[in-house]
Amino acid sequence: KAGVTQTPRYLIKTRGQQVTLSCSPISGHRSVSWYQQTPGQGLQFLFEYFSETQRNKGNFPGRFSGRQFSNSRSEMNVSTLELGDSALYLCATHEGRGRKNYGYTFGSGTRLTVV
Amino acid sequence: GQSLEQPSEVTAVEGAIVQINCTYQTSGFYGLSWYQQHDGGAPTFLSYNALDGLEETGRFSSFLSRSDSYGYLLLQELQMKDSASYFCARLNNAGNMLTFGGGTRLMVKP
Secondary structure: OOOOEEEOOEEEEOOOOOEEEEEEOOOOOOEEEEEEEEOOOEEEEEEEEEOOEEEEEOOOOOOEEEEEOOOOOEEEEEOOOOHHHOEEEEEEEEOOOOOOOOOOEEOOOEEEEEO | OOOEEOOOEEEEEOOOOEEEEEEEOOOOOOEEEEEEEOOOOOOEEEEEEOOOEEEEEOOEEEEEEOOOOEEEEEEOOOOHHHOEEEEEEEEOOOOOOEEEOOOEEEEEEO
């Protein structure tokens, strides 16, 4: 089956702009999470969606937002971009039910560079 | 605290066994996971411990001891392709958030 698809793979934006990133989960995976990865802060949780509802949110400013659609696809948006938002943004998906094998499947990420 | 501590770098030779430790400071969580990430790649799920004890998946095994606030990933019969970063990650009780350690960069030498 197809993996987690993130688009675009690379993005260059200017400070002050906004950006929208997309994630298509594995078929049947209803939980979609977003993570930011930087050399300095490592992997940090942004938010998680399940059945179009945000169930959890990390410690990021309100400029970071997201949503999930009825087909489980998710988007995240970052407004008023800052240089420090330059990072690899990773989407991770899971079936969202049962707890026996809690392995998340990650997409290849979107590399965002803010200049 | 919420952090998970891992060694930043480990070096081992091909064919050897290496153990990557992960210590944490919170007691309330659902399970401990391990992920592998090659340079430029996505994290890949390796193993998950919901209960104390050892979980074995091929050459990789993971161990958890909640009483010692400690876990480890054991890699056997090391191969060059095992050179990568390895992350431990704690799953919260709600099962909807991973908190990652800083990662351990493993270098396998011939």
